[in-house]
Amino acid sequence: MKNEVKKIALLTGGGDCSGLNAVIRAIVKSSILKYGYKVVGFKGGYHGLYTDDYINMDLSSVSGIFHQGGTILKMSNKDNLFHYRTTDEKGNVVFKDVSDVAIENLKKHKIDVLIIIGGDGTLTSARDFARKGVNVIGIPKTIDNDVPATEITFGYRTALDHIMLSLDALHTTAFSHDRVMILEVMGRNAGWLALEGGIAGSADVILIPEIPYDINSVAKTIIDRYNRGSRFSIVCISEGAKPVDGEVTIKRIDEESPDTVKLGGVGDILRKQLEEVVKPVTNQDIRVTNLGYIQRGGVTNTFDRVLGTKYGAYAVDMIDRNEFGRMVVIRNDRMDSVRIEEVVGSGATGQTSTGGARIVNPHGDLVNSAKDIGITFGD
Ligand code: F6P
Numbered sequence: 072m073k074n075e076v077k078k079i080a081l082l083t084g085g086g087d088c089s090g091l092n093a094v095i096r097a098i099v100k101s102s103i104l105k106y107g108y109k110v111v112g113f114k115g116g117y118h119g120l121y122t123d124d125y126i127n128m129d130l131s132s133v134s135g136i137f138h139q140g141g142t143i144l145k146m147s148n149k150d151n152l153f154h155y156r157t158t159d160e161k162g163n164v165v166f167k168d169v170s171d172v173a174i175e176n177l178k179k180h181k182i183d184v185l186i187i188i189g190g191d192g193t194l195t196s197a198r199d200f201a202r203k204g205v206n207v208i209g210i211p212k213t214i215d216n217d218v219p220a221t222e223i224t225f226g227y228r229t230a231l232d233h234i235m236l237s238l239d240a241l242h243t244t245a246f247s248h249d250r251v252m253i254l255e256v257m258g259r260n261a262g263w264l265a266l267e268g269g270i271a272g273s274a275d276v277i278l279i280p281e282i283p284y285d286i287n288s289v290a291k292t293i294i295d296r297y298n299r300g301s302r303f304s305i306v307c308i309s310e311g312a313k314p315v316d317g318e319v320t321i322k323r324i325d326e327e328s329p330d331t332v333k334l335g336g337v338g339d340i341l342r343k344q345l346e347e348v349v350k351p352v353t354n355q356d357i358r359v360t361n362l363g364y365i366q367r368g369g370v371t372n373t374f375d376r377v378l379g380t381k382y383g384a385y386a387v388d389m390i391d392r393n394e395f396g397r398m399v400v401i402r403n404d405r406m407d408s409v410r411i412e413e414v415v416g417s418g419a420t421g422q423t424s425t426g427g428a429r430i431v432n433p434h435g436d437l438v439n440s441a442k443d444i445g446i447t448f449g450d
Pocket of ligand 1: 213214258333
């Protein structure tokens, strides 16, 4: 049966990445040009939905944004409206469920469907709004590429380009100074960024969360290379990597964020470890670069512009088919959707009803190919 949708809304939540504007542009264009829907964009993620901060989106509002990283709607990874951090009259921090305020705002604007673009935390709230009767469609977003049920998320490939180019650049200093250069990249639970970025950037050692590393194995690779005449080595390490007998490296605790634990600094830990076991043998200097937010920003590459367009346009088609409470996915290179209920909840625990975050298989083809050409994973 044809639905009666007239007006839709969208928001972007979580941390930014390349391709978000491509998704926004596709949603707005397809909604207006193909279906004649009116479109509203809530600003700053769920915060805008709560405070009713919005813009009406016409075709001109998405003109010229395709190539830009980030999101014209702004975003936040702090606001969980079902567990909203605020203060009481005495100034104490308290958490309240303010989701009904958001639902009232949707009713006030006569919004028929809400498209929510975000990672695990954002989509968990999308599931909770769906449970309260809101017609929700989710679009997965993360540079970590670890959302279950979908093969690839937009932003990932642009981030890989940054990693590859950074490793290319680090090679020149590594070679000129006979140094060991370590590049720390993002990837909390999954090592895709370090793995594919490291292979493309010709790293000698790749360390990922899925394969805890033995420092002696890493050191042996570097020393063997040195003895063979390769006087420099390049290491690409995920922020979520850890030694066999150790833990992940926590940079800080952010009490305001639903994701309180922020990782970072494992590259420095690795440098100290290598200075103890490699430097006495080879006398190489060891330097660390943390790529940080550079990998989330900049100009969106070809792949992510196309992928973002596919995700956005497909989400709008789902409205026409009344496919609500579902998230857009790509399987075998074909667009499809799954129930949001099945995929959320992987952030903190790595577990979902579909089996957890999409992590690297330590015995899979990609790792095996890398090992075949001499790349060490520290196992
Ligand atoms: O989830 C994507 C991600 O890029 C992680 O790899 C990283 O740990 C995190 O976001 C950092 O987010 P922020 O510092 O913006 O909270």
